[in-house]
Amino acid sequence: MPRADFLTALVLLLVALGLVAEGWRLPGAGGLIEEGGEPGRVPIFLGLVIAALALVLLVRAVGQGGHRLFAGEPLAPERRRMLVRAVATAAGCAFYAVGLLGRSIFGISLGYGWLTFGFILVFIVIAEWDLAPEISARRRRAIESRAPAAAARIAPRLAFVPAAWGPYAWLALTATLQAAAVAAVVTYVFEQQFYVTLP
Amino acid sequence: MLATLQDVIAYLGQTVGLVGDAFGKFSSPTVLAYVFGGTLLGITIGVMPGLTATMGVALLTTLTYRLEAEAALLVLVCLYVGAIYGGSRTAILLNIPGTPANAATTLDGYPLARMGRAGPAMGTATTGSFLGTLIGMVFLATIAPKLADYALEFQTHEFLWLAIFGVLISGQLTAMDDPLKGWIAGFLGLAIAMIGQEGLYMTDRFTFGFTEMQGGIGLIPAMVGAFGFSEVIAVMYNRRAEIVRASVRLLDVVPDPREVLRYWRTIGRSGVIGTLIGVIPGVGEDIGAWVSYAAARRASREKEKFGKGSVEGLMAAETGNSAAAPGALIPVITLGIPGSAPAAVLLAAMVLHGVRPGPMIMIEFPSFVYEVVVMMLLAAFAILVLGIALTPLLLKVLAIPRERLMPIVFVLCVIGSYAIQQRMFDVWVMVVFGIVGFVLREMKYPMAPLVLGIVLGDIFDKSFRRSWVIHDGDFTFYLNRPISLVLMLLCAATLIMSIGPCRRYLGPKVEGAVQGTIGVVTGLVRAHLVLVALLFAALAALVGLPVRGLEAGGAGFARGVRLAASAYAGILRDAATAFGRGLAGLVIAPLADLARFARRPGPPSADRGEQA
The missing domain is CATH 1.10.287 (Helix Hairpins)
Structure with missing residues (x-):
């Protein structure tokens, strides 16, 4: 945390500097504004307060060794995986919202419904990919314990799917159904009921 | 003294009459459908760890903006009350608070569940939430109109110090271990509110030439990002794949009326504390629960049971957080200042539907306070009915995999931010606030002061400059105004007590x-x-x-x-x-x-x- 605090304090100092600089630059409306009512006065005040708070954070972080940015142990593998998941989620979601919606790619403009269908499908498949075998085994055990006769009848009919592919095929099928249902319902509600011109 | 007593009785009688009148607006079958639908959705959102009341209210605001004002606000209030209650289920069964407001509930709820008393614990939580909402509702009905009258006396100086005090106290109380980060979040919120055309001379500030930024940062896209998209990232960051298995009989969940008689002091105390904490700007339900829990522990004859499965502790926590919800609406309605993060979204929703909360509320919309009281009352009864009747179904909700839910939440975040003004700029705002909100939360910066700062930014800006102009920068004037002086002293005390x-x-x-x-x-x-x-x-x-x-x-x-x-x-x-x-x-x-x-x-x- 001290390292993060150190970096945050530096970013906050930059923000404060920006507030003061922009506040200073703002016009006084050609002398029409009375002294004290200038639009830049409050940004300058806030910039100074944020700078003071950032300095306290900086001093505290330095006191805790936060300025030694490359010292200390490397990230644990599990923590690294968590970070990768967070960054991938943020990047993927941002790409769908800002990079795809309302834009044409290579001259092709997909509608809101298709893009939303694709987004949900890809999200679920990527997020559940490593869990698919475990979820499948749990589901099989549940069916076998609750309805053994039905399980015995279904198993031979699914024999054409290789055992290793089974969990992933199920994942793809259910994700497709869910994505189609959600995309259709959201599109219908907002376009037909709320009269929103979808992006 | 008799005259005073007569006045009080007359005022209470008049309040009851006005609440009765407001009931007339909410007596159709459609209203019942909205009440039960909104509350059920709220309980479901509360039950799921990772989905918060703020996120639910923000998303539903965008989904209900086509409804009539009364119907839309009714659904939102019911969702708010339902979500705060719903989080107790997860806290009791999983030791994970369903919403931040239920963190104190885990302390005694989970030990009770481990003793095999999950059902009665849920019954106690239902009783506490129901009575807490009722106590807060009584305060809302009786205090809010008087406070609105009193707020008419507030001038630019009072609003300036109220804004500073709100940011300081919210930063102090929501980041108990590190108030510095709470204050940074609060002042950053005020700085964010500087973006766009300012309200006195219409000068562009921090727009960088983008015309979309002239209108400023929309509160709803910002809240949807900070509480919706950031939750999506957080859930994927802390992914857990456990499937919960819990079986509870319906009869176990039925609240025991004897508990009310046994713990009436705890219920009353927690209700009052929760409401008062709710009234403090930007503090909210989680602090209401913690303070109520601490007070109950201090006053209890069974202190040693607290943290090990105390029914009294569970009752205090749930009464406190539920009472804070109506309490948080008191400053929203009377001053236009939110008492909690979900209340900030409700404030935005009220403005969206043409209601202008603030000191003029009793003049412009005289029946509005009583309508909100009726909404709270209906929501309280709905949690009582749904909390008992749908227990088995709600337990199944816990088993829904997060990986299936999060893409739907994000799709709603996007379309919800876009739909209100139908411009992509709001979607960008949502995305930026989501990513920044996630990073700030991981670094232990509380979100409530940030939101409060964004809400108070405009008031702060105008009050600061107006008071400077009126008194030529002579700030000794504040010492001559009693309310300003009290607020200044409170600000000073907050700063001193943080050292x-x-x-x-x-x-x-x-x-x-x-x-x-x-x-x-x-x-x-x-x-x-x-x-x-x-x-x-x-x-x-x-x-x-x-x-x-x-x-x-x-x-x-x-x-x-x-x-x-x-x-x-x-x-x-x-x-x-x-x-x-x-x-x-x-x-x-x-x-x-x-x-x-x-x-x-x-x-x-x-x-x-x-x-x-």
């Missing part, structure tokens, strides 16, 4: 003074109740004169007077002692310490050492 050594030294003394003040108030209330009893006794004795004879009536009256006078004197004595102790603790003790410190002997000098 470690000051807090450690003054903390116990302030606590003593508060206890003393509570003693004084309690003593005075009791004394006045005795006076009222005395008056009634006198009246009864006088009325009894013709029947029982002058002598009997006179003797009874004299005895009554003696008894009442003695009780009144005793109570006043107790109150004075408590007040004296509090005053001594806060003022005299530090002065005595200071004098002792000044008089203390220095280190023995070389001369004295030689003499020795």
Whole structure:
């Protein structure tokens, strides 16, 4: 945390500097504004307060060794995986919202419904990919314990799917159904009921 | 005094009448569908860890903006109350608070579940939430109209200091371990509110030439990002794949009325504390629950059970957080300042639907306060019914995989941000706030002060500059205005109490003074109740004169007077002692310490050492 605090304090100092600089630059409306009512006065005040708070954070972080940015142990593998998941989620979601919606790619403009269908499908498949075998085994055990006769009848009919592919095929099928249902319902509600011109 | 009593009774009667009138607007079957639909959705959102009340209210605001104002706000209020209650299920069964407001519930709820008493624990939580909402609702109905009248006296100076105090106290209380980060979040919120055209001279600030930014940062896209998209990232960051298996019989969940009789003091105390904490700007339900829990523990005869499965502790936490929800709406309606993060979204929703919360509310929308009271009442009954009837179904909700839910939440975040003004700029705002919100939360910056800052930014900006113009930068003027002065002193006290050594030294003394003040108030209330009893006794004795004879009536009256006078004197004595102790603790003790410190002997000098 001290390292993060150190970096945050530096970013906050930059923000404060920006507030003061922009506040200073703002016009006084050609002398029409009375002294004290200038639009830049409050940004300058806030910039100074944020700078003071950032300095306290900086001093505290330095006191805790936060300025030694490359010292200390490397990230644990599990923590690294968590970070990768967070960054991938943020990047993927941002790409769908800002990079795809309302834009044409290579001259092709997909509608809101298709893009939303694709987004949900890809999200679920990527997020559940490593869990698919475990979820499948749990589901099989549940069916076998609750309805053994039905399980015995279904198993031979699914024999054409290789055992290793089974969990992933199920994942793809259910994700497709869910994505189609959600995309259709959201599109219908907002376009037909709320009269929103979808992006 | 009788006149005062008559006024109070008349005011309460008038309030009940106005609430009754407001009921008339909510008596159709459609309304019932909205109530149960909104509350069920709220409970479902509360049950799922990772989905919060703020996120639910923000998303549903965008989904209900086509409804009529009353219907839309009814659904949102029901969702708010339902989500705060729903989180208790997860806290009891999984030891994970369903919403941040239920963190204190885990302390005793989960141990009770481990003892095999999950069902009764859920019943206790239902009772606490129901009664907490009712207590908060009573305060909302009685205090809000009076506060709105009082707020008409507020001028630019008061609003300036109220904004500063709101940011400071919210930063202090929501980041208890590190107020510095709470204040940074609050002032960043104020800075974000500077983006766009300012309200006095229409000058563009921080727009960087983008016309979309002239309107400023929309509160709803920002909230959807900070509480919706950031939750999506957080859930994927802390992914857990456990499937919960819990079986609870329906009958176990039915609240036990004996608990209400047994813990009526705890319920009353927690309800009042929760409501008062809710009223403080930007603090919210989670702090309401923690403070109520701490107060219940301090006053309990079974302190040792707290944290190990205490029904009283669970009741206090759930009553406190549920009472904070109506409490948080009191400043929203009367001052336009939110008491919590979900209340900030409700404030935005009210503005979206044409209601202008603030000091003028009782003039422009005189029935609105009572309509909100009725909404709260309906929501309270809905959680009672749904909380019991749908227990097995709600337990199944816990088993829904997060990986299936999060893409749907994000799709709603996108379309919800876009739909209100139908412009992609709001989607960008949502995405930026989501990513920044996630990073800030991971670094332990609370979100509530940030949101409060964004809401208060405009008020702060205008008040700061207006008061500067009015008084030519002479800030001694604030000292002449009592409310400004009180708010300034509160700001100073908040800053002083955040400094470690000051807090450690003054903390116990302030606590003593508060206890003393509570003693004084309690003593005075009791004394006045005795006076009222005395008056009634006198009246009864006088009325009894013709029947029982002058002598009997006179003797009874004299005895009554003696008894009442003695009780009144005793109570006043107790109150004075408590007040004296509090005053001594806060003022005299530090002065005595200071004098002792000044008089203390220095280190023995070389001369004295030689003499020795």
